[in-house]
Amino acid sequence: xxxxxxxxxxxxxxxxxxxxxxxxxxxxxxxxxxxxxxxxxxxxxxxxxxxxxxxxxxxxxxxxxxxxxxxxxxxxxxxxxxxxxxxxxxxxxxxxxxxxxxxxxxxxxxxxxxxxxxxxxxxxxxxxxxxxxxxxxxxxxxxxxxxxxxxxxxxxxxxxxxxxxxxxxxxxxxxxxxxxxxxxxxxxxxxxxxxxxxxxxxxxxxxxxxxxxxxxxxxxxxxxxxxxxxxxxxxxxxxxxxxxxxxxxxxxxxxxxxxxxxxxxxxxxxxxxxxxxxxxxxxxxxxxxxxxxxxxxxxxxxxxxxxxxxxxxxxxxxxxxxxxxxxxxxxxxxxxxxxxxxxxxxxxxxxxxxxxxxxxxxxxxxxxxxxxxxxxxxxxxxxxxxxxxxxxxxxxxxxxxxxxxxxxxxxxxxxxxxxxxxxxxxxxxxxxxxxxxxxxxxxxxxxxxxxxxxxxxxxxxxxxxxxxxxxxxxxxxxxxxxxxxxxxxxxxxxxxxxxxxxxxxxxxxxxxxxxxxxxxxxxxxxxxxxxxxxxxxxxxxxxxxxxxxxxxxxxxxxxxxxxxxxxxxxxxxxxxx
Amino acid sequence: xxxxxxxxxxxxxxxxxxxxxxxxxxxxxxxxxxxxxxxxxxxxxxxxxxxxxxxxxxxxxxxxxxxxxxxxxxxxxxxxxxxxxxxxxxxxxxxxxxxxxxxxxxxxxxx
Amino acid sequence: xxxxxxxxxxxxxxxxxxxxxxxxxxxxxxxxxxxxxxxxxxxxxxxxxxxxxxxxxxxxxxxxxxxxxxxxxxxxxxxxxxxxxxxxxxxxxxxxxxxxx
Numbered sequence: 001x002x003x004x005x006x007x008x009x010x011x012x013x014x015x016x017x018x019x020x021x022x023x024x025x026x027x028x029x030x031x032x033x034x035x036x037x038x039x040x041x042x043x044x045x046x047x048x049x050x051x052x053x054x055x056x057x058x059x060x061x062x063x064x065x066x067x068x069x070x071x072x073x074x075x076x077x078x079x080x081x082x083x084x085x086x087x088x089x090x091x092x093x094x095x096x097x098x099x100x101x102x103x104x105x106x107x108x109x110x111x112x113x114x115x116x117x118x119x120x121x122x123x124x125x126x127x128x129x130x131x132x133x134x135x136x137x138x139x140x141x142x143x144x145x146x147x148x149x150x151x152x153x154x155x156x157x158x159x160x161x162x163x164x165x166x167x168x169x170x171x172x173x174x175x176x177x178x179x180x181x182x183x184x185x186x187x188x189x190x191x192x193x194x195x196x197x198x199x200x201x202x203x204x205x206x207x208x209x210x211x212x213x214x215x216x217x218x219x220x221x222x223x224x225x226x227x228x229x230x231x232x233x234x235x236x237x238x239x240x241x242x243x244x245x246x247x248x249x250x251x252x253x254x255x256x257x258x259x260x261x262x263x264x265x266x267x268x269x270x271x272x273x274x275x276x277x278x279x280x281x282x283x284x285x286x287x288x289x290x291x292x293x294x295x296x297x298x299x300x301x302x303x304x305x306x307x308x309x310x311x312x313x314x315x316x317x318x319x320x321x322x323x324x325x326x327x328x329x330x331x332x333x334x335x336x337x338x339x340x341x342x343x344x345x346x347x348x349x350x351x352x353x354x355x356x357x358x359x360x361x362x363x364x365x366x367x368x369x370x371x372x373x374x375x376x377x378x379x380x381x382x383x384x385x386x387x388x389x390x391x392x393x394x395x396x397x398x399x400x401x402x403x404x405x406x407x408x409x410x411x412x413x414x415x416x417x418x419x420x421x422x423x424x425x426x427x428x429x430x431x432x433x434x435x436x437x438x439x440x441x442x443x444x445x446x447x448x449x450x451x452x453x454x455x456x457x458x459x460x461x462x463x464x465x466x467x468x469x470x471x472x473x474x475x476x477x478x479x480x481x482x483x484x485x486x487x488x489x490x491x492x493x494x495x496x497x498x499x500x501x502x503x504x505x506x507x508x509x510x511x512x513x514x515x516x517x518x519x520x521x522x523x524x525x526x527x528x529x530x531x532x533x534x535x536x537x538x539x540x541x542x543x544x545x546x547x548x549x550x551x552x553x554x555x556x557x558x559x560x561x562x563x564x565x566x567x568x569x570x571x572x573x574x575x576x577x
Numbered sequence: 578x579x580x581x582x583x584x585x586x587x588x589x590x591x592x593x594x595x596x597x598x599x600x601x602x603x604x605x606x607x608x609x610x611x612x613x614x615x616x617x618x619x620x621x622x623x624x625x626x627x628x629x630x631x632x633x634x635x636x637x638x639x640x641x642x643x644x645x646x647x648x649x650x651x652x653x654x655x656x657x658x659x660x661x662x663x664x665x666x667x668x669x670x671x672x673x674x675x676x677x678x679x680x681x682x683x684x685x686x687x688x
Numbered sequence: 689x690x691x692x693x694x695x696x697x698x699x700x701x702x703x704x705x706x707x708x709x710x711x712x713x714x715x716x717x718x719x720x721x722x723x724x725x726x727x728x729x730x731x732x733x734x735x736x737x738x739x740x741x742x743x744x745x746x747x748x749x750x751x752x753x754x755x756x757x758x759x760x761x762x763x764x765x766x767x768x769x770x771x772x773x774x775x776x777x778x779x780x781x782x783x784x785x786x787x788x789x
Contacts, residue, residue, distance in 0.1 A: 001593060001644045028608045028641035035596055070636060099640050121589075121643035216744040217712070260755040261748035265780065284780040306781045310751065312760070315784065336744070336779070348772070 001032055002123045018042045018135060021062035023053035023079065024097060025071040033066065033097070033122060040128055050074025054082045057092075064134055065094045066118065069109060077112040084113035091141035093134035162193075162220065169223050172230045176201040177208060182271070184369055186389040195222030196335050196388040197264075199230055201237040204439065205456040206274060209237045209246070212390050213266040213308070214285065214335040225264060225309070228253050239436040240456050243270045243279050247308075247318035254309030263309040267333050268320065273395045274457075274546065277485075278331060279320035283307045287351070288333040289358070290325060295365030297358055299323060322489040327396045330365055337387035338372070341380050349379050416445045416517065421507040426499050429467065435459050438506060447516050447569045454550040455567065461547050462523035462563055463504065468492060470527025470561055471502040502526040516570035522562065529559025582648040584679065585686045589646025605687050608645055612638065612680060619657065619673050623666065631669055632661025638676075645687075650679040693721035695729065702729035707738040710746040710773075718749050722756060732757055737768030742776050754785060765789060 020037045024030040025048055034044045045060050047053035051074040053067065065083055067076040080094045096109040099120040109117065116130055177200040178185065187198050195215030202208050211233050215222040232253055236246045247268060254264060265284030272278070280288050284307035290299040305317055325331065341349040357375045361368045369391045376387065420441065424434055439456050443449055468474045472495040478484040507522040544563075548554045553566035594601050615638035622631035639654035657672035691714060692705045704721045706714065722732065732753065736742070754762045767789045769777060777788055 001589060001596070001646070026611065026637050026641050028604065028611050029644055031600075031604055031607055032593070032596070032644050035600070039596060070633065099636070099643065120640040121646075214744070216748045261752040263748070263751070265744065286779065303779050303781060306784055310785070340743075 001036070002121050018063040018131070019045065019060060020131070021045050021047065021053060021056055021060070021065045023047035023050065023056075023066065023071065023076070024068040025049050026068070029068070029097070029120065029122075033127075036122060036124055036127055037066075037131075039124075040131060042131070050076060050079030053079045054086070057083050058086060063092070063138060064131060065092060066097055067094055067114075068097045069105065077108055080109070080112040080114055089145070091138050093138065095130060095134070165220060165223060169226060172227060176234060180208065182208070182273075182393050182395045183210075184391040184393075186373065186387065188387060193219055193223070194337070194386050195226075195264075196337075197226045197229065198388055198390060199233050201234050203237055203270075203456070204240045204452045205460055206272075206453055208271045208392075209233070209243065210269040210271070210390065210392065211266060212269075212285065212333055212335065212388060213264045214388070215264045216262050221262060225254060225258050225262065228257060229264065229308075236436075240439050240460075241436050242433055243268055243281060243320050244318045245433050247281055247320075248313070248316070251308050251311065251316045251318070252313055255312065258309045263307045265303075265307040265336070269331065269333075269392065270320070271325075271331075271392055271394065273327075273397060276324055276326060276394070276397070277322060278325045278392075278394075279322050280331075281305065281318070281320035286334060286336055286339050288331060289354075290323065291330045291332065291358065291365050291368065293326070293328040293365065295358065295362045295368060297355075298329065319493050322485060324485055325394045327394050329394050330368070331392040331394075332368065332372075333390050335388045338376065338389065341376055341387070343379050344381060349376060353379065415512075416510055417512055419507065419509040421505065423503050423505040425503045426501055429471070429502070429504060430496060430499050434506070435463055438508070442508065442519070445510060445517065445519075448519065448567070451567065451569065458521065458547050458550055458565055458567075459506075461544065462521065462565065463506070465544065465563070466504045466523050466525035466527070466561075467496075470525035470529070471499065471504065472496060473527070516568065519567040519569070521565045521567070523565075524558070524562040527561050529561035582652050584647065584649045584682045586646035586648055590687075593645070608641060608687070609684075611641055616677065616680065619676065622661075623669055623673055626666055628661045628664045628666060628669065632658050635661055635672075635676075647679075647683050650676065650683055653679050691717040691721050693724075695727070699728075700730045701733060702727060702731075703733040703735055705735045705738065708740060710736070710739045710742040710749075712743070712745040714746065715749060719752070722753055731763040731765065734764065734766045735768055736766060736770070736773055739773055740770065742773045744776075744780075747776070747780055747782065750782070750786065763787075 020042050022030060022033050022037065022044055023046075024033065027048075030046055030048070034046055037044045045056050045062060047056050049071040050067075053065070054074070056062075057065065065080075067080055067083075069076040071079075076096060080096070083092065083094060093115045094113055095116045095118050096114045097118050097120065098105070098109070106117065115134070118127060118130060177183075178198065180200060183200060185198055187196060188194070195217060197211070197213040197215070199211040199213075200208060211229070213226070213229060215225050229250060232249050233246060236249060241249075250266075250268075258264075263284075266281075267283075267285045267288055268281045269288075270277075270279040278290075280301045282288055282301050282303040283305035284303050287303075288301040289297060290301075292298045301321055301323075306315070339348065339350050339354065341353075343349075353375065354372070357371050358368060361371050369389070372389065422434065422438070428434070435456070438459060439452070442455055442459075443452055448455060469476065472492060474488060474492055474495070476488075478488045478491075503526045505522075505524045507520075507524075509520040509522075511518050544554070547563075547565060551565045552568050553564075555564045556562065557564070593604065597604050615634050618634035619631060619638075622628070622634060635654045635657035639651055639658060642651035642654055653672060653675040657669060657676060660666075660668035660672050690707045692707075694703050694705075695701070696703070702722060704718070706718070710718075734750065734753070750764075750766070754764055756762075757764055765787045766777065766782075769788065774788070777783070777786075782788065
């Protein structure tokens with residue numbers, strides 16, 4: 001030991017004692033070094049040669065190893081190698097004790113995994129400095145390791161959470177009527193992580209509602225808004241609400257729950273094959289395109305609305321554009337991934353890219369969807385994973401799917417002996433659609449549930465007939481061509497907002513009998529009715545032909561401002577099935 | 578050159594006494610025992626003309642002499658180690674003689 | 689991407705310059721540009737003349753700025769958009785919320 005290295009303060013006040021393994025075949029040196037280490041406040045275990053050092057290392061797991069280089073049985077070089085191997089990714093500093101001075105021998109120490117040297121005779125101050133330095137290094141390493149483990153653990157649990165969330169998301173985002181024959185769509189497996197959502201559902205009266213949405217941002221925050229969106233969409237559609245009502249509710253729900261800065265660009269569509277109409281509302285997505293039977297571009301519906309969840313109720317415009325769509329015509333829409341796809345040179349696929357594809361498939365519109373996909377992947381160089389794409393082909397009228405008959409359950413309908421009457425005045429008519437509420441009441445009669453679709457259609461027709469012709473005095477003759485259609489619905493919206501007077505009265509009378517029951521619906525309005533001169537044209541124009549076909553009886557009175565419809569139903573018999 | 582070195586550095590011994598406390602006597606005994614062993618190993622190696630064994634014994638002995646503050650003996654061991662490394666048995670024999678003389682001088686000083 | 693904010697001499701107009709891509713990467717910098725304490729400008733100008741790309745998260749950031757500046761009463765001008773940027777803003781109908789020049 002060196003005398004000039006005065007003994008350091010007995011206990012290192014900085015930290016808890018370490019366990020130090022000292023391996024030296026020389027008993028004098030071992031004794032002195034062991035005692036020096038103890039004097040520094042650490043614990044010691046002693047080995048007389050390399051092999052013993054390795055087994056003590058395994059057994060006691062010391063924090064620092066002091067190894068003599070030249071020892072019998074197993075030298076320090078081999079012992080260092082084995083110790084380092086057994087330590088794995090833990091940092092166990094190995095300090096060689098040596099009076100060797102030749103560079104070659106020192107190099108051999110380093111190659112065996114040695115971290116430092118301590119030369120004989122021992123200098124207590126240097127020993128203390130080295131132990132301190134390695135303690136700090138070891139602590140830093142442990143901190144790093146445990147932080148890494150925490151991060152890895154959190155990452156694993158995040159991945160697990162995301163997998164679960166994805167299952168839920170996929171069930172929500174891919175449920176409903178997406179398997180309908182008239183639809184084709186592409187949604188990437190990463191839809192959740194880019195915030196894309198696609199929903200489809202049928203109203204009780206048979207129209208299909210579609211929602212293609214794209215939430216801002218990525219990851220879970222983008223996905224989370226999909227849940228309330230889907231819930232409102234499905235619930236309101238199945239209750240028979242119109243697109244407008246659903247849009248109002250979606251916007252206000254999202255505006256309430258989403259933080260500022262997160263919103264949903266969306267297209268909402270109602271497809272009405274019976275009437276050959278589509279309603280389209282576009283808030284923030286690329287143009288919706290309608291192609292003719294030859295694949296020619298008929299119509300582009302540009303976004304004219306703020307995305308969902310941005311605007312306050314007052315500012316929000318829920319009025320969709322209404323268009324005629326003939327059987328075989330197709331509607332295409334997509335999220336901005338399509339037009340924002342870039343190639344290697346950074347060029348955008350863009351609108352022009354879409355139009356090129358449409359142009360290239362003139363005469364074979366059924367190829368447009370696939371053509372778009374392959375054009376995108378060629379342009380991008382790999383299949384796109386940030387794209388959602390939807391195609392709707394307007395079905396033939398006589399190929400409409402039959403409404404799902406529901407099994408007759410209750411014979412309790414004998415108690416359903418009642419009559420109710422609602423009169424809606426101007427303010428109520430401006431603000432809400434009363435039909436879903438009325439329909440719910442009707443469906444409390446189990447025997448009528450099988451005819452829910454027909455009932456809802458009839459109710460809707462009666463109500464809109466009363467509203468549009470009776471109260472708003474719109475002329476169905478306008479609806480002869482597409483321009484007239486647009487005008488018609490524009491006027492409808494304007495006049496409805498300005499409506500100050502008038503009323504619509506719906507009366508429902510249900511009487512059970514031995515075989516089933518009879519339902520009488522009466523719809524009356526404050527309007528003047530329709531003239532006898534044009535009655536035939538108006539009759540057709542008012543969609544009442546449909547009512548006549550669905551109901552068992554149809555009669556007019558008061559110049560047509562009063563319509564009476566009768567449904568009869570029988571136990572155990574589902575007329576529409 | 579070895580003559581100019583102290584046989585023992587009293588300051589080192591004092592530091593060791595302070596470090597070892599009650600075990601100081603044990604340390605002296607241990608050193609004594611180890612020194613006897615190394616001297617025997619050196620003699621046997623020289624006899625067998627095993628210069629590698631000679632070098633190893635001298636190397637190990639040198640370490641503990643250094644730690645005990647036995648400067649002259651440490652220097653003698655260093656020279657013996659060099660002779661062993663060079664495989665020069667004549668030099669080795671000379672060095673061993675110097676070691677034995679230094680150890681004889683050292684023994685009474687260790688207390 | 690780099691973002692620079694400068695206040696007019698009379699402390700009435702805060703101009704925020706966005707250079708390069710205006711996307712999620714700009715989030716923090718864009719926020720700090722208007723959130724620095726003590727700023728109460730009457731008007732905000734978002735100058736996009738050096739912006740070559742804008743995505744929907746940037747739209748979200750603009751909405752956050754609008755919220756910060758008082759929501760419906762905010763006076764925010766978005767100026768010097770290139771045609772691509774302009775298109776993204778108008779698809780989302782942001783003219784209804786911002787004055788876009």
